[in-house]
Amino acid sequence: MTLPLIPPMLATPGTLPPTAQDARWAYETKQDGQRAVVYLQGDGTLLLRSRSGDDITAAYPELRPLGEALRTTSAVLDGEILALDEQGRANFQLLQSRMGLAHAPARAARMAARTPVHLVLFDVMHLAGRSLVKVPYSRRRGRLEELSLEGPYWSTPGAVVGHGTEALEATREHGLEGLVCKRLDSLYEPGVRSRAWIKIRNMHSEDVIVGGWLPGKGRIAGLPGSLLVGQFAADGRLRYVGGVGTGWSEAERTELAELLRAGATDVCPFDPVPHVASARWVVPRLVGEVRYSVRTRSGLLRQPSWLRLRPDLAPQDSAAHLRDDV
Known part of the structure; x- marks a missing residue:
């Protein structure tokens, strides 16, 4: 592999930032799935690695076409693999039937037809041969959205800047797992559980x-x-x-x-x-x-x-x- 291996940055459990600092933060929906770092070589291939670094590509064959989405542009992306219920909400129990099949490609293909997954993308750490880990979140997020990565089994949901209280309440009203608060000026810290990202779980x-x-x-x-x-x-x-x-x-x-x-x-x-x-x-x-x-x-x-x-x-x-x- 020519792309650098980048372990995912982790969020710290906590509460909403102070109201006076609200405008300095972005808010994303917390997803209940399997964390995945996505490696696009720019040659049509796709590699998925779990949070522990294991190759899980073969477990999710429906995501392979994502390898061609950026054509010849290489990238390392951060995201979460979900299984969605009838209401379109992440259901970890459904996802469990898909996990652990990286060494059973035939079974993975059968399960993909029965319970397809959806990959939510929320960060880009390397793009077109350039590292973005020392680029602030706000700029990384802008670069990610410019890639327009929307497909049958993947998407790039938006983030809300400010309005943290309203964003958290919206996740509760819709029965979602919670919220991730990300400081706009935060750098990407590979493998670090950082206070620059705060996760709030709805309980x-x-x-x-x-x-x-x-x-x-x-x-x-x-x-x-x-x-x-x-x-x-x-x-x-x-x-x-x-x-x-x-x-x-x-x-x-x-x-x-x-x-x-x-x-x-x-x-x-x-x-x-x-x-x-x-x-x-x-x-x-x-x-x-x-x-x-x-x-x-x-x-x-x-x-x-x-x-x-x-x-x-x-x-x-x-x-x-x-x-x-x-």
């Missing part, structure tokens, strides 16, 4: 009912490593919605261990019984509140973390009920 919170747990390992052996939680379906069954393994202090973990031991039972309270190895069941009487990003199509909570116990709520009186659209 939801709901009540859940604890129906089991998994033992911790190492220093937390004998204590809960994760809680198995559920919510009531319309027919009254307690449906499993996932395992929660983060969000506790040491004192809270110890308190939970005592409550779980007191409620131990040999009967699984979930219907249907989830396939969770080494699960220990409890009488479903503890209500807690969790934070999560999105639900999968099967109703599981993605990236859940524990917020607090709700001793003020009884299971049947809580808001721990599955949504009708799950």
